Amino acid sequence: MADDVTPLASLSLTHVYYNPDDPLSHLSAFLALVPQALCVVYATLLWSTREAEVLLMFAGQLACEAVNLALKRLIKEERPRQHDLASHAGRGYGMPSSHAQFVVFWAVAGSLFLLVRHRPSLPPGGPRRAGRSLGKTGLGRAGGAAGGVEGAAPSLTDVRRAYCEGGLAAATASMEAYSHAPWNVAQRVLVSAAALVVAALVAWSRVYLGYHTVRQVLAGCAAGAVCGVAWFAVTHLLRETGMLAWGLEMPLARWFRVRDLVVEEDLCQAGWEKWEVRRQEGLEKERKRERMGGPKAGKRE
Structure with missing residues (x-):
């Protein structure tokens, strides 16, 4: 059997x-x-x-x-x-x-x-528009006090000053706009260098495990x-x-x-900016609805 x-x-x-x-x-x-x-x-x-x-x-x-x-x-x-x-x-x-x-x-x-x-x-309808919308909630005032340009994505310095002058809410809004900036050249160089290091480690591992000779690995590289x-x-x-x-x-x-789109846009940024604009528009509508609902509630009382 x-x-x-x-x-x-x-x-x-x-x-x-x-x-x-x-x-x-x-x-x-x-x-x-x-x-x-x-x-x-x-x-x-x-x-x-x-x-x-x-x-x-x-x-x-x-x-x-x-x-x-x-x-x-x-x-x-x-x-x-x-x-x-x-x-x-x-x-x-x-x-x-x-x-x-x-x-x-x-x-x-x-x-x-x-x-x-x-x-x-930075697309014209993205962070700048979001910056203008956020300005209505205190970011613009904090950014202006920090010396930033109105309508532009704030820097890390603006974020820190926004916290000192506008409190946690303004700092949070400022940090959101700051973190949406695409990778700069230095960051892209750093990521590229990290990819090359990973490739070198993988190539070295093939020799260390005995699957290839040094010459075979160098030829593959x-x-x-x-x-x-x-x-x-x-x-x-x-x-x-x-x-x-x-x-x-x-x-x-x-x-x-x-x-x-990825040639001109960051993968995470492309959809996020559309969402951020829609989110700000929703918050603005909610605030208007609350302002309109307040007086009516008072009349019912």
């Missing part, structure tokens, strides 16, 4: 061998899951934002994987066999490292977008960087030639509500 039992197989997609007695090996095992986590992030952003730039970057990521598969089949270099852990780790060829190529493409393509293509600006720059150039041509705009007018893109 026991001989009829079919042996189970292991799904190697997330199966990582590591030394449980080594904290760095344990950390490396988690770093090996970063590409899978990034795929989940891509899918989540595609579904929640429907942004063309996210779709293009994900398409480039898949193209980079196809290049990695082609290179492995072409070079046919085996994985390292230096110790027992490596003898059980990884199937297929090891040159170049697919993990290294994946994360470096993501880091390079994301950095090029943030530093070159992404040019967010180089291939990922080249693919990232090349794909950025391709997407630039798609925009410049009007092919992206043409694609966004196709019925399928319209049906899925694909849009191209």
Whole structure:
């Protein structure tokens, strides 16, 4: 009876061998899951934002994987066999490292977008309009006392002075307007540097776990960087030639509500400003309703 039992197989997609007695090996095992986590992030952003730039970057990521598969089949270099852990780790060829190529493409393509293509600006109907609305509730007076420009998004100094002069309510309103500012260049540089550090850690983990040699990882990093720059150039041509705009007018893109706003808008900012304007209008209507309801209540008494 026991001989009829079919042996189970292991799904190697997330199966990582590591030394449980080594904290760095344990950390490396988690770093090996970063590409899978990034795929989940891509899918989540595609579904929640429907942004063309996210779709293009994900398409480039898949193209980079196809290049990695082609290179492995072409070079046919085996994985390292230096110790027992490596003898059980990884199937297929090891040159170049697919993990290294994946994360470096993501880091390079994301950095090029943030530093070159992404040019967010404060829309005329956004924070300035919200600032004018908030001014009616005390923010404008506090901001004016702080030396701020009327109708402009307040600075952190304005927030502090608003608290001193207008109390907690004015400071809260001021902080809301301040926190809605898009990332500046320094912040985008910091995020890009963090992405490159994560990519470097993932690449290092492949050598530490024994899945790849240093040469295979460096080759993967180089291939990922080249693919990232090349794909950025391709997407630039798609925009410049009007092919992206043409694609966004196709019925399928319209049906899925694909849009191209993230180049000029912050992902969190785009919908928030619409909500903030609507919220302020609702509060203003509520205050008017209370003012109109007060005298009527007095007459009934």
